[in-house]
Amino acid sequence: MNPLLQSILSAEFGFAIFRVMTPLLFAAIGVSISNLAGTINISMEGTMLVSAFVGVIVSAFTNSLILALLAGVASGVAMGAILSYFHLQLKANVILAAIALNIFATGITVFLLFIASGDKGSSSSLRSLLFPEVHIPLIRSIPVLGTIVSGHNIMTYGAFLAVFVFYIITFKTPLGLRIRAVGQSPDAAESVGINVNRTRMWALMLSGFFGAFGGLYLSMGYVSWFARDMTAGRGWIAIAAATLGGYMPLGTFLASLLFGAVNALAIYLASLQIPSELITLIPYAATVIALTIYSAQALKKRTRKVGEARRVGKITDIKEIEESS
């Protein structure tokens, strides 16, 4: 059998998919939750970068995993809070403000890294702690399944849990109801007494909360150091994944799984005689293609809806449908 095919069909490949998927999934959940409230959070790249950095620094200086986790998550929430302050209070365009935050994150992490370690490239001189790996009893001894499912970093299991938490927040709590209401029609939500800005603020902070875990996993699980710009576009791929998943828990999970598989595939392809530059660009190109296919489908569905509505003579305003879909 073809050696490449053989390695792809192996259980290790399944393991790699989950490993690569973890940061994407956290970030995609973050993007989804802010999008449900009607404010797109494209500062995920920066949020992950900041919390990846804070996690490493705090763990290196305090030697405490719990403190690192708390500080990393707090920094992610803070990024969400800053974005919401500028967007909601100071009326900045949410895209431009998020671009500024991403630039801020690139700068501040390298700036502080240099001050903390004297190095601008990576934090290899600092000893960072790692989140532990979990070997699930019983399941670990099942042949194929055990290899794929057991032995992951605790954050990977956390990512699965996060999908569930995302579901609970969105569909089972008053906040989730408000978030969805505000996202669908801010005016209607306002008219029944929901504070639109406050709801969006919560959504953006939750978004930073989930993104932070993705960042922490990158620097304290996936690898054990912080490197400049180590997110390498994952925050953007997460936006594509969230879009693809329709901002819903299961959809976001499946889309992240897809992108995880593509990324893992690229890692495996690296063993072939193809220039590494061409392999590295695969996930990014695949993201563009997937995004386009999804958008085309969504557009088709919408035009069909408009067509039907026109025929029945029910709705004449396209805006109404655009906003409901």
Next chain:
Amino acid sequence: MEKFLLKYFTLIRVIIAIIIGIVISVFLIYLVSEEPAFSLRSFLLGPFLTRSRLAHVFETASPIIFCGLAIAVAFQAKQFNVGAEGSLYLGAVVATAFGVSTNMPAFIHIPLVLLVGGLAGAAWSFIPGILKARWNASELVSSLMLNYVAFFLGLYLINFHFRDKEAGFLVSYQLPETAWLPQFIPDTRIHYGIILAIVAAVLVYYFMYHTTTGYEIRCTGFNERFARFGGINVFKVIILCQVILGFLSGFGGTTEIMGIHRRFVWQSSPGYGWDGVIVAIIGRNHPLLIIPAAFFLSYMRVGGRVLNLMSDVPAEMITVIQSIIILLITAEAFLSQWKYRITLRQAELGGAA
């Protein structure tokens, strides 16, 4: 005085944002530097102190002007395409490839190589344009992804097809002298790129504010639905503004290669595309304001480099300051209370008179 404040309110707001940024940088320098006074001097005055540094401000400004113009055209149509970086990179790669493999007299070679760079950038930027116009795929995400693709694709082309194996590091063959953009001030590397950039700014200004197509682009950005009802071909506008974006950034990247390096040298993305985004925001998407904004940014970049060389403060401080400045500029409500009070007072005065 108050009338003056009101009239130039946006400009004053930008200047206040910049001042706040600089104050923060002073604060940061005092926080981290062992010799704050010296570091501060390197940062703020450094770019003016030697001839080569001052020249550097001009050299760096030209690709930034091109990218700023590029981004501004797309942003005016509310197309958040941030693909200037990718178009600049790939445009420069393709132009280099074309330049090293052709031979002709300088008066055609120079414009032709520039044109190839621009067209390659335009072709690259056409992708997010058509994906948005035809299938409504977010140009923000796709242009960003394409930046990465352009970078690796360009690196591959240089590494495997145009690499100068005698150079010792990853650079392309040298361009033939007929494809060099002349440097016109002795002892500096200031080349005709800066003049081309300023000409481009004037042309883009004319295009955006004095032609029908320019009006259509601005109108689409102002209100897409209104533009559609008004009979503007929004499909065309969405693609066109992104193609222009790609052309300008590809062209700008090529001038830098032809004027300064004379061979392709970027092993990592040079970041001018992102500077373009910053400059477009500072210049409020106005083609002529892009020029001073680019010079300001270029001054800060050079200041940062001096800081990095001469003191113990890392150059990344500049990135932090830039982001704070653009955050304040994009915040519409920043200082709006102040404006409101002045307007109110003016109105009362007017009523009394």
